[in-house]
Amino acid sequence: MAQSISREAALRVALAARELGSLPVRKLISALVERLELPLTEAKLATVTVADLQLLLQGDDVVESEVPREQLKQAVRLLWGEGIANHDLPPVAHYADGDMPGSIRVACASNREQLLDGHFGSCERFLVYQVSPVEVRLIDVRPTLAADHAEDRNVARAALIHDCQIVYVQSIGGPATAKVVRAGIHPVKVANRGDSGGEALQALAQLQQALHHPPPWLARIMGVEAGSLAPFAAALAAGEA
Known part of the structure; x- marks a missing residue:
């Protein structure tokens, strides 16, 4: 299903599911696919009405019938693509290769705003930053919904951030770690700071210092020689000479 839903459509569905409360994204997307059929596109999502959403969800006992109508209306607006720009999505800055010399690319598992509050296998999105010693720039926000319908969701999630050198997470399992490392990405677990998880920028500020x-x-x-290893490398070179 990874090719059957665009990144924009995946983002709309994920935000709509959150608006409906504790509804799992997978259940909402299954209900939408049953109603709209694949591929699930932005154009199809834009045809969903409040009555449609209420009917298809209640028909499958996916959500409680007591869901407030205003909540359903807001979920439909999100499916249409309305208000997404202001729906806790941080602004993305332009980046072109060469803009930030000496920088690396870092993904952060996130569920809300610029919080580093996600687990690798269940976060709603990855925030992608370009990080240099003097600047941190958010260059992309990548929803994970499409990856979760791949045959191997961990491989698909790793592929989603294939251009990153590091991924920051609150948690990651052993099998997922192996697949991330195999993809050439270094996973870094951060200390749990409660429900908020802490700001991604705080962790990246520490990385900047490093x-x-x-x-x-x-x-x-980074593809450079670590300063702590330089004396040993120099001694080795002298010995070989």
């Missing part, structure tokens, strides 16, 4: 004097693991990612 970029000035990178430890060996970060130096490998």
Whole structure:
């Protein structure tokens, strides 16, 4: 199903599911697919009415019949694409290759705003930042909905951030870790700071400091020699001479 729903449509469905409360995204998308058929496109989502949504959800006992009508109306607006720009989505800045010399690309597992509050296998989206010693720039927001309908969701999620060198998460399982590493991405678990998870920018500020004097693991990612290894490399070179 990964090719059957666009990134924009996936984002609309994810936000609509959140508006409806604790409704799992998978249940909402299954109900929409049954009603609209594949491929699930922005044009098809724009045809959904409040009555349609209430009927298809209640018909499958997906949501309680007591869901307030205003809540259903807001969910429909999100399916139409209305208000998404202001629906806790952080603004994305333009980036072109070469804009930030000495930078690396970092993904953060997130569910809301610019919070680093997601688990690798269940976060709603990845925030993608370009990070240099002097600047942190959010360059993309990538919904994970389409990846979750792939045959191997962990491989699909790793592919979603294939251009990143690091991924920050609150949690990641062993099998997922292996697939992320195999994709050439270094997973970093951050301390749980409660429901909010903490700001992604806080973790990236610490990474910025490390970029000035990178430890060996970060130096490998950056493609430079770690300062802590330089004396040993010099000694080895002298011995060979």
